[in-house]
Amino acid sequence: MNWLHTSSIQLLQSAAKPAVSMAELMRSDGRIYVVIGVMLTILSGITLYLYRLDKKIGKLEKRS
């Protein structure tokens, strides 16, 4: 009877698995949101770099 017991638990678990849906946005739709996150991170990094360069050049322009 033990095997029946374990297999029924496994069956229950496997049936229960797909029902559990939590904050899964980043894992949905082929995880495309991860790609969006990566690209937005790169864009924000480039923006921050250009912004700081812009400010630095602005300061030098004021000085000269």
Place this chain on the structure above:
Amino acid sequence: MHRHWWKISGIILLAYTIIAGLLGPVPKLPLLQETIRNLYFHVCMWFGMMILFTVSVVQAILYLRKMDRRHDLASRHFAGVGMLYGLLGYATGALWAAYTWADPNIPFAESFSTIARDPKLIGAAISLLVYFAYLVLRDSIPDIDRRARISAVYNIFAYVILFPAIWILPRVLESLHPGQDGNPALDVKNDISSGMRIVFYPAVIGWTLLGVWIATLRIRTELLKEKQYNP
């Protein structure tokens, strides 16, 4: 802040491009599949390059009319960022073609020789090489005024070369690249759905504004350098 509105809007447009470009609806086409989304990135590089080269040639003509150093610097650096965009367009196109044009069933070298003979690719390579020659020519003339004048004249020549090389020849000859009879990027009937233009046009503007921002930073740096050497 009032002078920075166009930089901010450029970045916002690029963020919109990434989000809407990856999530928005696209037509389901064989072979292309999800790579059709490259339209918002690869094609925008070439559109951006064309716009930046146009700004560059306008600045070159303005230099020849007014002989103001600022126009010369602007012409040089808009062309520089345009070339960067062209190179990025070429690299992204190579990656895209490797997974859509290349036949996985035959050796890569064979399909590569077909792809490399494509007139659109050769035309783009010629026009980029003409612009590289612009930099070589420019830097080989030590006298500042002569350099500015000769490179401004050459810039006009290089711009004229763009038209047969990337606009006319690829349309006349047979090509793997889309847009053989008509528009290379926006063939609504065959290639893309009209809905994609909601993302594509903002994407072109966003990428162009980013390029303009980079170019202006370089122009300002060069002006500062000049001030430092001859105050």
